[in-house]
Amino acid sequence: MSTARDKLIVETLPGPSRRGHWYAAAQFLFGIIALALITFAAVRLRLQPGTISLLYLIVVVFVSLRAPFVSSIAVSLIAVFFLNLFFLPLFSSLGEKNPLDIVATVVFMITAWVITAMVARVRKLTEAQLTLRFEERLAERTRIARELHDTLLQSFQGLMLHFQTVHDLLPPGNAKEALEKALDRADQAIVEGRGAIQNLRSSTTLTNELAQAITALGEELGVAHDGERGSTAFHVSIEGRPRELHPILRDDIYRIAREALRNAFHHAQARKIEAEITYGDRLLRLRVRDDGTGVDPKLLDGGRDGHWGLAGMRERSEQIGAQLDIWSEVGAGTEVELRIPGSIAYAASPDRSGFRIFRKKKETANER
């Protein structure tokens, strides 16, 4: 199998830089520029203070949802400063201090933070719902495996003994032989069933070896495929630090990848197949690319869905809150991209790195 190994290249690339000070600074800068542009446009167009406040609000909420805590505070303070400097005096006669200023400022701040909190909460709820669904599916899978093992399998083995009794009672002849053959087949079926149950059970294990699983899969498909036609090079690259994923999530991603790879190996007649896994902070991405014959986009969009397991892939990705995109053109190869927001992908796993400040607090609290 050394040839298969030669063609298989696994490579780990340095991932996108970790979310740190640079990221915070970039978000902060983005907020300031947006505020400045709005202010400039507002002065030029003589917009109403209400409209301006609304635009400011949008910027503040947008930044708050993306940026770390510190930069979102900074951006909202600057928004308040701009608001007071340029527009709020419009509420009163020039030069005079007006209590309305303070009221308007406070209202502005409160509105911004309430909206931010609400949006964040809705997001959190969706994540929590998905996590719960993962947990339910995991528990169910474990339960099914155990149940199948404890009841169905044992019942079959009991039944086999009944049949054996009948077999022993039969006089030698065709009937006895036929029954013996049937019983041997049944033995095989039971062995297969036991294997399937074991697989079901081990699929519930938590690991971060998605890349390894996909590599092994490609190797397996490649070997099976090379028996028929010319050679296909398979390349796996991993970007970023691999993280632990929830078993159900990992299993679903694996199955989607399997379908995509199977299509690439069996239908595309590709010379080169690439799989790419990116563990980004905000995004977990899986890409499977080939340089094969491609698929008619019309076929991809629907009509003959169900073909090539596309429907299954879509359904699976929807279930885990992921986005699945497939690009293809006849003669130009195919690219399948699966994107899962980091908040979902890593939220379900205890390994998440969310808000740094809060996380640190929680950890120290746990240690005590």
Next chain:
Amino acid sequence: MSADRAPIRILSVDDHPLLREGVAALLASQADMTLVAEASNGREALEQFRKHRPDVTLMDLQMPEMNGVDAMIAICGEFPGARIIVLTTYTGDVQVLRALKAGARAYLLKGLLRKELLETIRLVHAGQKRMPPEVATELAEHATDDALSLREIEVLRLISGGNANKEIAAQLSITEETVKGHIKNILAKLGANDRTHAVTIGLKRGIIDL
């Protein structure tokens, strides 16, 4: 048909009624065997054994309340001459070893039951021991392996339950670093590539239960 000796008296222990029924049907067809009692867990097995003193006991391993290994230890403690045949689904060497240490005279895979049960009962009754070749191979293969410590088995069981290192650490009241150390040892001892592989091996070898 007159057997010149008294029939072999058998106790059948399995938590699954259909399997016990199958065993009963098969034994009923044999003139030299008689099923004297049945039990659905280890505790019942011990009671029935005391009451009937069977010649041969058929023992399932995975049972509620008291499992097969504990039942065998209890029975053999009271009745050193007890002849017990283990019936199980798995070939795992660790499980086999545990059963043998507990006093099992023979080991029988449920998949081979229909062909080998009667013969094995007669052999064990005659005082012999018996081990299916695949089980013997499995045993020989791992004879020189380092066994997992109790802690390591516990960690492996938690891994198989879908727990992350942090959760395992919390449940065992140890640090995450220690958990990582245990996992490293487990992978090395089992010759596993990763955690999933370790769980698969653990299930196969009977280190952990399904």
